[in-house]
Amino acid sequence: MQLPRLHQHPWMDEQIEAFRDQVRRYLDAEFAPRLEGWRKQGYIPREVWRPFGELGFLLPELDEEWGGAGASLAYQLVVQDELAKVEAPANTAVHTIAAHYILDYGTPEQKARWLPKLASGEMLAGIAMTEPGCGSDLKAVRTRARLDGDHYVVDGAKTFITNGFTANLLVVVVRTGDAGAKGISLLVMETENLPGFSVGRRLEKLGQHASDTAELSFDGVRVPRSHLVGGVEGQGFAQLMSQLTYERLLLAVPAAAVIERAVALTVEYTQSRKAFGQSLADFQNTRFKLAECATLAHVVRSFVNDCIQRQLDGTLDAEAAYMAKWWCTEQQCRVTDECLQLFGGYGYMAEYPIARLYADSRVQKIYGGANEIMKDLIARKLLAG
Numbered sequence: 001m002q003l004p005r006l007h008q009h010p011w012m013d014e015q016i017e018a019f020r021d022q023v024r025r026y027l028d029a030e031f032a033p034r035l036e037g038w039r040k041q042g043y044i045p046r047e048v049w050r051p052f053g054e055l056g057f058l059l060p061e062l063d064e065e066w067g068g069a070g071a072s073l074a075y076q077l078v079v080q081d082e083l084a085k086v087e088a089p090a091n092t093a094v095h096t097i098a099a100h101y102i103l104d105y106g107t108p109e110q111k112a113r114w115l116p117k118l119a120s121g122e123m124l125a126g127i128a129m130t131e132p133g134c135g136s137d138l139k140a141v142r143t144r145a146r147l148d149g150d151h152y153v154v155d156g157a158k159t160f161i162t163n164g165f166t167a168n169l170l171v172v173v174v175r176t177g178d179a180g181a182k183g184i185s186l187l188v189m190e191t192e193n194l195p196g197f198s199v200g201r202r203l204e205k206l207g208q209h210a211s212d213t214a215e216l217s218f219d220g221v222r223v224p225r226s227h228l229v230g231g232v233e234g235q236g237f238a239q240l241m242s243q244l245t246y247e248r249l250l251l252a253v254p255a256a257a258v259i260e261r262a263v264a265l266t267v268e269y270t271q272s273r274k275a276f277g278q279s280l281a282d283f284q285n286t287r288f289k290l291a292e293c294a295t296l297a298h299v300v301r302s303f304v305n306d307c308i309q310r311q312l313d314g315t316l317d318a319e320a321a322y323m324a325k326w327w328c329t330e331q332q333c334r335v336t337d338e339c340l341q342l343f344g345g346y347g348y349m350a351e352y353p354i355a356r357l358y359a360d361s362r363v364q365k366i367y368g369g370a371n372e373i374m375k376d377l378i379a380r381k382l383l384a385g
């Protein structure tokens, strides 16, 4: 069964569709055959992102002067959509987020120094917020950056950092001032051969096996003062908060892609597998489940498309983005679970894509702001009147 293309939307013009085809062809040829090897080794080598960047797929939304194509954010979201469809993990989503902090708040020197290399793939970025003692409660960050002449000296630890092992540039959330949000700043580190910086364990995860997730430690790391994002201390929390609508979309878009893929895989499987003298797809329960999941696929895609359109128009409010994050990722987990069930024991086998989709999906409800935090933020706005 081919899902009807109900998800066509005004923001998808012919140029974007041509770009999407180009990305898809590249991923089918260069990523799909190599992903299993990357899953086994636990990371995607940094060099892989070089041709990806050179083709204009890493940061198409940057202006040409920074190495991009001057395209709209829709192009980046299309790349994320296609990556999710081939089951590639979210490494470039965090790369993008890090680049956008530099783009939006960096000094002209900082933009010139890092953005072209981030766009070309010469540099791969990570964003290091979470610490062993604080995740959701970001204001409690303890990694300390103390000014010493024209350098900051950084001490502390981070955990769960995507690209922590492969990145050579990190945007690190540090405490430059007193407790609370006003004492937080963003500091850029070029991590290759950086004394005092070390990558600890590459963490073993339930899913997302091709993505490296690492512990990091900072022991007297000296970082030039000129690497403070925006050049003014205490802006970090506000800088982090003002990117949130776009960052939430970076999670909702792959949710839509994974749901569609799960439904397509399950439609195919249930038609071919026989039980009790008929195909699984002939059982009424299967038909109802498929209908429910296909309906969710359409509703999620419609919601995501609407959010993308509003993001492009500059009218996407934070609460709609929080809704998209929590609701789409919940549906992703629900649909992958329902679909896996229809595969029976095969659905539990790692070699079956549906098993990977199920395991890979789970983290979507946790990272990028746990879903409970999203709901709390929505409720806060509602109750504020």
Ligand SMILES: Cc1cc2nc3c(=O)[nH]c(=O)nc-3n(C[C@H](O)[C@H](O)[C@H](O)COP(=O)(O)OP(=O)(O)OC[C@H]3O[C@@H](n4cnc5c(N)ncnc54)[C@H](O)[C@@H]3O)c2cc1C
Pocket (backbone or CB within 6 Å): 094, 126, 127, 128, 129, 130, 134, 135, 136, 137, 159, 160, 161, 162, 163, 205, 208, 213, 363, 366, 367, 368, 369, 370, 371, 372, 373, 376
């Ligand atoms: C695979 C993976 C990749 C990651 N990549 C990155 C990365 O690149 N950079 C980075 O900085 N971090 C990253 N993270 C960390 C991630 O953002 C955090 O795990 C997440 O923010 C939750 O923080 P925590 O794990 O400390 O959980 P906690 O903050 O301890 O929360 C645990 C649970 O408590 C509940 N809870 C917490 N606060 C509230 C509240 N106010 N109201 C109601 N319920 C609440 C929620 O259910 C929540 O899931 C990654 C995590 C994973 C698993």
